[in-house]
Amino acid sequence: xxxxxxxxxxxxxxxxxxxxxxxxxxxxxxxxxxxxxxxxxxxxxxxxxxxxxxxxxxxxxxxxxxxxxxxxxxxxxxxxxxxxxxxxxxxxxxxxxxxxxxxxxxxxxxxxxxxxxxxxxxxxxxxxxxxxxxxxxxxxxxxxxxxxxxxxxxxxxxxxxxxxxxxxxxxxxxxxxxxxxxxxxxxxxxxxxxxxxxxxxxxxxxxxxxxxxxxxxxxxxxxxxxxxxxxxxxxxxxxxxxxxxxxxxxxxxxxxxxxxxxxxxxxxxxxxxxxxxxxxxxxxxxxxxxxxxxxxxxxxxxxxxxxxxxxxxxxxxxxxxxxxxxxxxxxxxxxxxxxxxxxxxxxxxx
Ligand code: SAM
Ligand code: SF4
Numbered sequence: 001x002x003x004x005x006x007x008x009x010x011x012x013x014x015x016x017x018x019x020x021x022x023x024x025x026x027x028x029x030x031x032x033x034x035x036x037x038x039x040x041x042x043x044x045x046x047x048x049x050x051x052x053x054x055x056x057x058x059x060x061x062x063x064x065x066x067x068x069x070x071x072x073x074x075x076x077x078x079x080x081x082x083x084x085x086x087x088x089x090x091x092x093x094x095x096x097x098x099x100x101x102x103x104x105x106x107x108x109x110x111x112x113x114x115x116x117x118x119x120x121x122x123x124x125x126x127x128x129x130x131x132x133x134x135x136x137x138x139x140x141x142x143x144x145x146x147x148x149x150x151x152x153x154x155x156x157x158x159x160x161x162x163x164x165x166x167x168x169x170x171x172x173x174x175x176x177x178x179x180x181x182x183x184x185x186x187x188x189x190x191x192x193x194x195x196x197x198x199x200x201x202x203x204x205x206x207x208x209x210x211x212x213x214x215x216x217x218x219x220x221x222x223x224x225x226x227x228x229x230x231x232x233x234x235x236x237x238x239x240x241x242x243x244x245x246x247x248x249x250x251x252x253x254x255x256x257x258x259x260x261x262x263x264x265x266x267x268x269x270x271x272x273x274x275x276x277x278x279x280x281x282x283x284x285x286x287x288x289x290x291x292x293x294x295x296x297x298x299x300x301x302x303x304x305x306x307x308x309x310x311x312x313x314x315x316x317x318x319x320x321x322x323x324x325x326x327x328x329x330x331x332x333x334x335x336x337x338x339x340x341x342x343x344x345x346x347x348x349x350x
Contacts, residue, residue, distance in 0.1 A: 002317040006081040008293070008327035016282040017083045019071060020349025021102065022091040023060055023287050027120050028156030029144075031183050032345045034218040036156040042188060043220035060347075064288040068098070070307055072105040074285065077316050079111035087116045089349040091287065094123045100134035107135035116140060118181070118350065121166035122159050128166070132173050139170050140179040140208075145189050146199055154189060167203070180207045184227040193232055194239050201264035208254055208267040214333060215295065215345035223334070229255065229268035236266065250279060271295075277330030284349055291320075293327035295348060296341055301326075 006014040025032075030039040066074075075086065086106055093099060099117075106115050116138035117131070124139070131139075143163060145151040151160040170178050182189075182196050193209070200207035209232045214221035236242060236257075245256040245265065253276050254267030270276075277294075284292040289304025301323045306316060332338040341348075 002077065002080045002314060004081065006078070006083070006321065006324050009325050010278075010327070010329060012279070012281055012327070013082065014281050014283055014324055014327075015082055016085045016087075017075065017078060018087045018089055018282060018284045018349050019075075020090050020285065020287045020347070021071075021088055021093050021099070022062075022065065022096045023347040024095050025090065025092040025120070025346055026095060026122055026157065027092065027159070029120075029142075029183075030154050030156070030188070031185060031212050031216050031221075032350075033156075034216055034220065038153045039156070039218065042153075043218060060288045064304075065096075066285070066287065066289045066304060066307075068102045068105060070289070070304070071102065071285070072109070073307065074303065074316070075106060075112065076109050077313050078320065079109050081317060081320065082111075084111055085114045085116075086112060087118060089118045091346050091349075092120055092122070093117060094119050094127055099127065100130040100136075103131060103134040103136045114138065118142065119166075120155070120159070121163040122157065124166035125162070125169050128169055128173055128175075132175060137175065138177055138179070139175050140181055141167055141170075142181045142183075143167070143196070144182050144184075145192055146195050147192065150189060150192070154185075167205070171203070178205050180205050181210055182207060183210045183212055184232060185212050185225050186227050187225075190227050190235075193227075193235050197236055197240065197264075197266060200266075201259060204264070206265045206267065208269055210269040211272040213271055213295070213345070214338075214340045215348070215350075217344040217346065219340055221340070223272075226272050228273040229270035230273065233257070233268060242266065252276075252279075271331070272333050275330055275333070277328075280327075280330075283324065283327070286343070286348060291323055292343075292348060293324065294331060295345075295350075296331035296333070297328060298339070298341055299326070300343075 028035045118140045121141045144154045148160045152158045212226050241260040242257040253269050256267045258265050290300035291303045292300050
């Protein structure tokens with residue numbers, strides 16, 4: 001029973017799990033936790049009749065978080081059902097204590113082939129070698145600007161230097177396939193598209209440009225903030241000769257290109273302009289133990305209660321199957337009926 005693949009009602013096989021290990025963050029990215037004056041100013045810009053709404057976020061008490069033992073138990077069951085890829089995220093995952101301990105636990109689980117971490121990099125250096133030793137192979141850093149002032153405006157933190165040092169250190173230590181995520185927002189960092197691509201190419205990093213999604217805590221997202229993947233690609237094509245690459249795998253979220261000399265890779269993640277819901281093979285667990293079947297779900301499922309009720313592995317597997325059958329067909333961004341979920345990106349885990 002447990003060993004059968006985990007399918008949803010649309011026939012999608014779930015293989016990829018994102019685990020948020022904390023909802024806390026030491027950054028205030030304008031597209032995620034826009035709680036700075038700069039963010040308010042940007043969203044209040046005179047060309048947009050859009051007064052920022054008051055922020056209602058509050059951190060969950062740490063005591064509400066799933067423990068590492070609980071996370072490992074769920075992953076163990078999910079691995080038997082076909083999950084093979086894990087990404088640790090947050091909030092800022094490296095604000096949680098002893099992340100290497102969690103990675104070690106994951107590495108012991110048969111069937112888990114890939115464990116990755118997404119981080120803002122600020123606290124990476126001090127934990128990097130332990131993370132590598134624990135078995136973490138892949139890291140994605142969020143880097144939206146190479147200009148110190150603009151970086152601060154975007155993230156609320158004067159942390160560009162630390163982030164660049166973290167990336168260099170990850171390379172030095174030997175992490176493989178290091179990725180950069182860059183969210184591009186019109187009028188804010190779209191003038192940096194080419195320099196970000198240049199930087200990634202020079203440093204032998206894989207860069208993913210991501211469309212801004214309506215998951216910000218200020219609920220200030222508007223369609224015209226979004227630099228679409230196509231716009232980004234057209235800009236890049238004016239500067240570089242690019243060749244399309246195939247999908248990494250069938251459920252890949254990124255459309256990929258490489259530079260014609262073969263050095264460097266660019267990916268576009270276009271959830272707004274070209275949704276990839278039909279191929280989505282992901283589920284997510286929040287730090288406080290809710291299972292979410294879509295980034296934009298309005299319903300979440302109380303995993304923590306199930307595992308704290310002494311449910312055995314077969315019972316847990318059955319529950320997981322039932323929940324996954326409720327996975328949404330897709331998000332509805334751009335449609336009249338779209339409503340932003342209550343949980344923001346930082347509390348879901350990107
Ligand atoms: N704090 C870590 C970091 O920033 O890398 C991990 C969590 S963060 C929520 C994960 C990814 O989500 C980041 O790469 C970030 O750029 C992206 N992200 C956050 N809010 C977003 C939004 N509204 N639209 C698109 N991507 C977003
Ligand atoms: Fe924090 Fe990451 Fe959100 Fe930025 S994107 S505020 S670093 S959780």
